[in-house]
Amino acid sequence: MLTHHSTLWGSCGGLLAFWRIYKRGSVCIVNPITGENRDISTPSLYGYLCGFFFDRFQGRYKLLYVDVSKSNVNNYVYTYYMFDLSESVWRKLDMTKSCLDSRPCRGYPGVIVGDALHWIAHSSYPYPCSKMVVVFKIETQELYSLPHPPVARGGNNNGGNLISATTTCDFPTHESYMQLTAKDGQLCFCHTIVEERVVDLWILEDYENWGSWVKKFKVNLVSIHKIFRRSDIIFFYIDLRIGSPQNGSNEILVTWSYLSWKGLYGYHLETHRSRQLETTGSKGIMHYYVVLPYTKTMLSPMF
Secondary structure, three states, X not given: OOOOOEEEEEEEOOEXXXXXXXXXXXXXXXXXXXXXXEEEEOOOOOEEEEEEEEEXXXXXXXXXXXXXXXXXXXXXXXXXXXXXXXXXXXXXXXXOOOOOOOOEHHHOOOEEOOOEEEEEEOOOOOEEHHHOEEEEEOOOOOEEEEOOOOOEHHHOOOOOOEOOOOOEEOOOOHHHHEEEEEEOOEEEEEEEEHHHOEEXXXXXXXXXXXXXXXXXXXXXXXXXXXHXXXXXOOXXXXXXXXXEOOOEEEEEEEEEEEOOEEEEEEEEOOOOOEEEOOOOOOOOOOOXXXXXXXXXXXXXXXX
């Protein structure tokens, strides 16, 4: 059941998934309309949820989980499990191809585009840029990795050394400034450039051609809140969700936090205007807002 230690993690088909902050071996699936909820124990205490999704090939709701364990001082073993809400059992997947450190960064749920889950790898540095985006094919249960778009090092997008498949992300918090989301059914890569106080949005125009990334939009963080004008701030939390009830995919929802400050804003990609969004309910213990798409349903998480 939900407690004040639960944090919203994922959303799928009207069901919400909550991660138990101080009980990492548990996830709670909830239908907020009917009030039904279901606790699911994860295969281990030292793992990560990778995705909560609907498998259209089998017509079932599923969870993807990766267990992380050490094989020796410098190497880790990643074991993947699938939970079918209809069968109520974790099934170990046969993953024969290594993706280096393939666990998701910052606890983001995988983004579904093209019948596959996608997430940014969480890792120590330096890390191959060619392995930064992890892909899990839902139908075939194949796991592999791909390079992120050729964003520029050091925040300089008009020159300098470009990150490519042959380079490494050699800054320690690379995954904190990279995020995947979706826009109009296309995969979207969000790259926060701290020095410039902007977020570049790259769109994968042709899913079958991984080289078709195009940088299409830029979010000016200074126009969202005056706190980004402070030159002493070198690290902050940014989370983007594309699409809002008022302006559709032309507006993104920007969640930000710095120390004890946090905010939720709508930012229009064409007019570059922002507006603060009202929130209701308890502030909870988290230092940032969690924003996920949701569709009302009478579907039972108990099945």
